[in-house]
Amino acid sequence: MARGMTDLGSSDRLAAALAHLGTTIDARAKEGDASTSWTAKLLAKGPDACAEKVHEEGQELAEAVMKESDDRVASEAADVLYHAFVALRARGVSLNDVAAALEKRQGISGIDEKAGRAG
Numbered sequence: 001m002a003r004g005m006t007d008l009g010s011s012d013r014l015a016a017a018l019a020h021l022g023t024t025i026d027a028r029a030k031e032g033d034a035s036t037s038w039t040a041k042l043l044a045k046g047p048d049a050c051a052e053k054v055h056e057e058g059q060e061l062a063e064a065v066m067k068e069s070d071d072r073v074a075s076e077a078a079d080v081l082y083h084a085f086v087a088l089r090a091r092g093v094s095l096n097d098v099a100a101a102l103e104k105r106q107g108i109s110g111i112d113e114k115a116g117r118a119g
């Protein structure tokens with residue numbers, strides 16, 4: 001049977017890694033050097049360039065899910081998360097904003113949410 005998403009304390013580990021990543025991205029945004037930091041380089045190009053990377057990395061993750069190893073899937077998922085965070089920073093949308101969006105959905109089935117949409 002496939003492993004669960006949160007086996008062996010992995011949710012705490014992921015939360016810590018994501019919080020660390022957010023702090024690093026903030027630091028690069030404030031004083032990063034585009035000649036030595038990918039994050040600073042990407043942020044200097046603006047939100048559209050960050051969006052392009054999210055798009056590209058999302059496609060790579062999708063391809064990995066379809067035909068690559070578990071390690072490759074995890075690595076591509078990390079790329080997507082990192083680039084999504086950089087894009088959020090570029091737009092000035094905080095991790096708190098994302099947490100609030102996720103919290104609002106807790107306990108609501110995606111099927112019910114879709115059925116309840118206006119229009």
Ligand SMILES: N=c1c2ncn([C@@H]3O[C@H](COP(=O)(O)OP(=O)(O)OP(=O)(O)O)[C@@H](O)[C@H]3O)c2ncn1[C@@H]1O[C@H](COP(=O)(O)O)[C@@H](O)[C@H]1O
Pocket residue numbers: 021024028032036037038039040060078079082
């Ligand atoms: N998590 C990441 C991270 N994930 C991916 N990347 C970079 O994103 C870039 C993606 O470039 P490409 O599209 O050319 O590469 P790719 O899609 O991996 O490869 P291809 O298959 O397209 O060839 C590479 O330079 C990766 O190193 C990252 N760069 C930085 N981080 C984190 O951000 C921190 C700060 O990094 P800097 O800002 O570079 O100091 C690092 O310590 C990490 O914690």
